[in-house]
Amino acid sequence: MNTVTLTIDGQKITVPENYTILQAAKELGINIPRLCYLKDINETSACRICVVEIEGMRTLKNSCTVKVQNNMVVKTNTPRVRKSIQKNLMLLASNHKFDCWKCPRERNCEFLYLLRKYNIDNSMGEDAYFAKKHFITNITDAIVLDSSKCILCGRCVSACQKYAGTGALDFNERGYHTYISSAQNHDLDDSGCIYCGKCIQACPTGALRERDQIDEVLELLSNKEYYTVVQIAPGVRAALGEEFGYPIGTNVEGKLYNALSKLGFDDITDTNFSADVTIMEEGTEFIHRFQDFKNGDKKALPLFTSCSPGWIRYIEQYYPEFLSNLSSCKSPQQMHGALVKHYYAQKINTPKEKIKVVSIMPCIAKKYEAKRPEMEADGVRDVDYVLTTRELARMIRRQDIDFRALEDITPSSPMAKYTGAGAIFGVTGGVMEAALRTVRDILEQKDYTDVDFAAIRGAGDGIKEAQIEIAGTKLTVAVVHGAVNFKEMLERVKQNPGKYAFVEFMACTGGCVNGGGQPILCAEDQENIDIRTERAKAIYNIDAQKQLRKSHQNPVVIELYQEFLEKPGSEKAHKLLHTHYAKKESYSKL
Amino acid sequence: MVTFDYLNATKIKTEAKINPQNHKNGFRVVVGMATCGLTAGADKVFQTLKQLIESNNLDNIDLAPVGCVGECALEPLVEVIDHQGQKTTYCKVSLQDIEKIVNQHLISGAPVKELTIDNYKNIDSSSLQVRIALRNCGVINPEDINEYICYDGYKALGKVLTEMTPEEVIHVIQESGLRGRGGGGFSTGLKWSLCAKNKGGQKYIICNADEGDPGAFMDRAVLEGDPHSVIEAMAIGGYAIGASQGYIYIRAEYPLAVQRLNKAIEQAYEAELLGKNIFGTDFCFDLELRLGAGAFVCGEETALIASIEGERGMPRNKPPFPADKGLFARPSIINNVETYANISPIVLKGAKWFASMGTQKSKGTKVFALGGKINNTGLLEVPMGTTLRQVIYDVGGGIPNNKKFKAVQTGGPSGGCLTAEHLDTPIDYDNLVKLNSMMGSGGMIVMDEENCMVDVAHFYLQFTVEESCGKCTPCREGTHKMLEILEKIKSGNGTMQDITELEELAYYIQDSALCALGQSAPNPVISTLLNFKDEYIAHVTDKKCPAKVCKALVNYAVVADKCIGCTKCKRNCPVQAISGEVKKPHKIDTNRCIKCDMCRQACPVNAIILE
Amino acid sequence: MKFVLEESKVQLLKERIQKHKQKPGPLMPTLHDAQNIFGCIPIEVQKIISEELDESVAKINGVVTFYSNFSTEPKGKHIVSVCMGTACYVKGAKAILDTISDMLNIEPGQTTKDGLFTLENTRCIGACGLAPVFQIGDKVYGNATKDTAKQAIEEILKSEA
């Protein structure tokens, strides 16, 4: 790679020729502000916050996409540059609705950060003569889009295209009237959105956020009429710490349990437990289909996993022709809720109507999933409230709990017991690996000790394929993460009938550790750190340290089947733990 | 296969038909049938002429529709050329006039003096003009490729393909000093060479026919009057840079131009001047039309590219320049219609010939669309370096109704307003930029004392605000805020602080917007602030609009001496703001008056004034 | 006015799309066809295009709403457009626009309740030599005044009565 030498703020530097000015400045420790730039995702040069002076150029240039050139002389911090940034921010502020105290991005809003840094005066925004823009909102069970906080950087649009692959969001209208939403701000629930939340993670402000349910849960907790059971998803413990200053990839499971008890939940349980149950159900389903396949039913395989509600929304809306390949298992969250209400309730002697299940999820699609009409039995909902990791952090702060000072605790509930297999549900490849551990043991009637399937781990490739030999048969399995890759995977399945046995789908790249409900990193950190890998380390650590690493060895799971469900795939199991999905057309409510 | 012999044969054949000298008592009769002609009723004129010629069995007459003659305000226009080459121009031709023209002129050979152009114009505006880009406009029938060939059409393409290397073509264009006529004034030859150096692979050549600048219609005139000149030049350009595919991006608001271009492309394919192996060489070239859909910003080249690709017309950052990474991420050249219209003459007559016209840095001629408060509205082509005064007074015939000249706006919404003190500036790219305006595409709007410059600035800014793509902050938010400030000033609520903020915002937007639309959007404000600051201050401190345009700052009043008490105003006022008895002076209650202007229009003795 | 998808029009649009798909950049030509065939491009039509071209509805709508010649709502039977280009503006186009706007009781961009008129302000239509101009349907009125505008509208009202 050729290099070029240029001068930035009086300092000479030599960098590869494909560097942008922003990158080169960073090498010198010069921090240029930015708002719209998200490396490789949104390189549109739109916001003009990152402008610099380049000698010989008539106007200021944006440094985020303009490449370096030999002998370029750049100045990043002149009065002209500063004035430009200030005017820019002042204009954005003049059309912004500030209520930072209740905005989920108050602590890491990239816009607010710049307003502080440049000490922006908002007299223009307060001049009653100037009318505010017409603002729109789009509120669904999972997501909120609120244009009064949008700075039109376009990061969400690009993220939706490049991560979700759905293009559910785009610009509407033009000029001053431009706003971001589905077509004509049509109900996002009916607009092809899969609730992966990639747009939320890309947004520098609070314009895109989860539908906040903190107040509802606080209300529930103060209402002693109900017995409250909380569950936490695998990915939450690997990320919550970031909200309280721990390094990325710190497992804060113990403090997390404690925080939940301080918040006043009556019973603390863990979704990892139901992840183990999911493996029992899905593993059994696979074994049945595998046998049917061998017996000549070519349509029995491949089996698709069904634990990612983002994926479920995708297949329902975009590839309903594959619904028959989808496992009938509910996701662990829903199985957990159903088991709490219909099994655990009896054990703790509480009528199921008097129990409320709250789940803490790394995901915003789970908020929607919990509200799906099919997610109930005998008239009681499986799950009553879903909070994201971020909401939990906010709730902890709102209740003045000093998270860092909390001691680690272990919950006593049997529904908090899990194996390593249950833990790795939170990363890409995890569901597949957990299933293979169990399926292989059962089919070969062995107890393997080497349980790592390295070929399907990692966040590098969007689609990972592996050949696995089980019971004398070579199986091709595949793992897909990031909804943008679903199409390619499904086309491969179409093109190669009979090739794939089992495919894991997760809507979020890296899996749930990088879910749409997880703590958000600012653009610069997203560029420097692969959070998917860092958070995954915490998860694999948990797995590695567990004595039991296979779902079918979880003693509580064994007891559950003995006492209650009889066997995987039983009628009772079907009633509570399985469901079915149907084709869903977007833009149908016109 | 098309050959030079074919071109020559066509020329001889067509010449025989259209040159009146070849017929005893023959005439060539042309009717201006561009958009403005048709608007004024040229179609009926043409049909009537045709009927009369047929019914009188005049077989020595060649009647043809032609493009813009240049005298748009005097449409419909009929020109009669007799066998001695003598041309008579008839203006504002009514259906009754036609009979006279046929009987007197075409049958008896005597021009109808009272209908000719001399009755409408006091000056001969052709003396200063040199027609290169417009050479065929108003002369040939744009729907007949043979007439184009008759005027040496496609000869340049043949020459280029059979006698020149691509490098030589680029060299000639570069030497000629031709600069892009779309506004920026970038050297055309240099642009071509930048694209040509990207070797191999698919490349594209694009014609920018978006002409969104309101009040400008140079490109329309070329496309409606001489579409083949653009087609030929694009093929030449395609050969020079190595592109086998061309696109013409044309605004949908020009249906006639679209129709004529389509026809011309069809004819060019038929004659094998487009398509495979043109002139028997390896060179293949296809051409396709793409329609705009009402977005001024799509005239900006990267936005235009986005639009062809099927995206929102939002500009992209440069670099990379289209010459390196343009349409469908391939190297592409974009030139303006008028730029292309200059290419064939340069190839045929040489770089020296072209460079002999114009100023040091701006060569050749420029087409302007002159409009606004001017006597001879229309299209003109003059050498670069002609002064504003010459254009406005010698060609344009000055300001109507003896009003005072106040300003001339050049460069459309991206340009600025020049004042009387700039009238002797020779027009070229660099001089206009020095004066905070720009050449733009060639729209020139003249204003007189009745135009309020704050209002004019507001008008232009409103245009750019409506046409901003909304991608970048300075333009989307900034121009809108400037507009709000101007509204505040126009409504009498402005402060000096607002003027300062307006100025600051203007320079900030100029300096930091993504594309040239935003960068130049403040120009009308900046140039009026520079040249007419007193008008701004009058609005703010005296709460007065000196030109009496800003409604909030004027009041209606009756001049008692003049009023004859006819009660007309009273009867016309929609809000009963006027009182008075018959034959006595009337009075307007300014508190009630909604400034609808009805009374002033109704008053038979102009007794109602604005103050 | 309620929008109805007529099957024959849908077929026509689909045929056109098949043709445009042969060449790169099919969306704009498709939208021009859709606007011509249906008179507007509401979400119902965007959905069809979305399926045929494999682009999201949001993306298509983004393009539709970017360009002012495309509309998402049906337009009136008579489209009255007043040129507000510079040449027309300095010669008094605003007064003509206001007159028509008052007569029809709608703002530019709106359609009358009876669906008879849509009023628009357009950019230069290239007839600046005859400024100010306005247009009703295909007919262009040059050197217009408030009175010619009034007359033109009244004529249509009479013929529609």
Ligand SMILES: Cc1cc2nc3c(=O)[nH]c(=O)nc-3n(C[C@H](O)[C@H](O)[C@H](O)COP(=O)(O)O)c2cc1C
């Ligand atoms: C907002 C904007 C609008 C423009 N509109 C036009 C146009 O209508 N026609 C045109 O030829 N060039 C237009 N241009 C200039 C083009 O971007 C481009 O420079 C030109 O087409 C290049 O051709 P030329 O080198 O032959 O002038 C516009 C530029 C901007 C920034």
Ligand code: SF4
């Ligand atoms: S988006 Fe940022 S600035 Fe706006 S309210 Fe939220 S935290 Fe405050």
Ligand code: SF4
């Ligand atoms: S949640 Fe996912 S699919 Fe929905 S808009 Fe956001 S990124 Fe797109």
Ligand code: SF4
């Ligand atoms: S919603 Fe957020 S990411 Fe999307 S454009 Fe607005 S500020 Fe940017």
Ligand code: SF4
């Ligand atoms: S991958 Fe995980 S976090 Fe993402 S949508 Fe699916 S379940 Fe939710």
Ligand code: SF4
């Ligand atoms: S300057 Fe205006 S038109 Fe150009 S990119 Fe920015 S917003 Fe769009």
Ligand code: SF4
């Ligand atoms: S301007 Fe209109 S409202 Fe005012 S007095 Fe005259 S007619 Fe009446």
Ligand code: SF4
């Ligand atoms: S119309 Fe004129 S003359 Fe007649 S009453 Fe009114 S002001 Fe007087």
Ligand code: FES
């Ligand atoms: S333009 Fe560079 S960060 Fe937005």
Ligand code: FES
């Ligand atoms: S952002 Fe997705 S939950 Fe992923």
Ligand code: FES
């Ligand atoms: S003479 Fe008609 S366009 Fe000029």
Ligand code: FES
């Ligand atoms: S400005 Fe109205 S037609 Fe050109």
